[in-house]
Amino acid sequence: MHKFLTSIFIAIVGSVLTAIASAAPCQEPKLESVPSTHTECYFYKGTRHFRAEEYSAALKEWLVIVDKTDIPVELGHFRANAQNNIGFLYYMGWGVEQNSKTAIEYWLPAAKAGHHEAAYHLCHAYADAGNQLALGYCREALRRYNNGGSSDSEDSEVVAQIREYISHLEVQ
Template sequence: MHKFFIAILIAIVGSASAAAAAPCQEPKLESVPSTHTECYFYKGTSHFRAEEYSAALKEWLVIVDKADIPIELEHFRASAQNNIGFLYYMGWGVKQSSEIAIAYWLPAAKAGHDEATYHLCHAYADAGSKLALGYCREALRRYNRTGSTDSEDSEVVAQIREYISRLEAQ
């Protein structure tokens, strides 16, 4: 009887270890475990691209809630916060809430996430907040600093400039 319980315990511990060591199922990430921050981020991104917004949110929330992310992977937390903010702002997979979106974008922007700063510019401007101009100027500074010639970034810069012009005219 005693050997039976030991065998069950070994089986449970063994299966838990195997589950923890399971490889990430995302392409090109098979070398990292499924519990790795990068795996959660890209699983969320895959769900987002498939318009499975609730599933994307679930993956990104794991990253935001993790207490033990190594410093070299913290950019995944800021990106997850930015993405979650976007889901809430748009109401995709969640009840639409500008307030919750802003609550996710603020720490992402503080961590240096350029897109989160742009989103704060946009959200505060649409809400008529006096904070908008400061975030828009900061977003423009950040996007100009990168010197990107990417057409998508150029569109963002043009939008930020429009916001600034409109806000300064008020």
């Protein structure tokens, strides 16, 4: 009986310690009110690592988001952003071995979820590879950027690049 009670006690203490550890606050600025296991915390930790050019560490944080099965609908944009960012890391070979195919595998679900930058990356990647799918993705990316209503100069450059891709692809 003593062993049985001891094992129950150890299991309860282990559960309590796990709950306490998962309730630790996020260490990212302005996110101290959310737990360190929150999707938003993982995303911004990844972003901080990316900006510090710690690409492997960024990948690790964003992969946690992509692998989560319990992301509420209102936080789904973090998954699409993480997928887009991971695709970019693979395409560029930053923190991982460069792999366009893997990049595309991350961009496809992000684009399907409505991520306009992922659609642009698919346009770019397929066009550079000479893939027939490029024209469709380029047109979709242009539609998304035009409907976005942004007058941001960076977006204007992306739109110009997409139009250039389209004009080259339509000639082929």
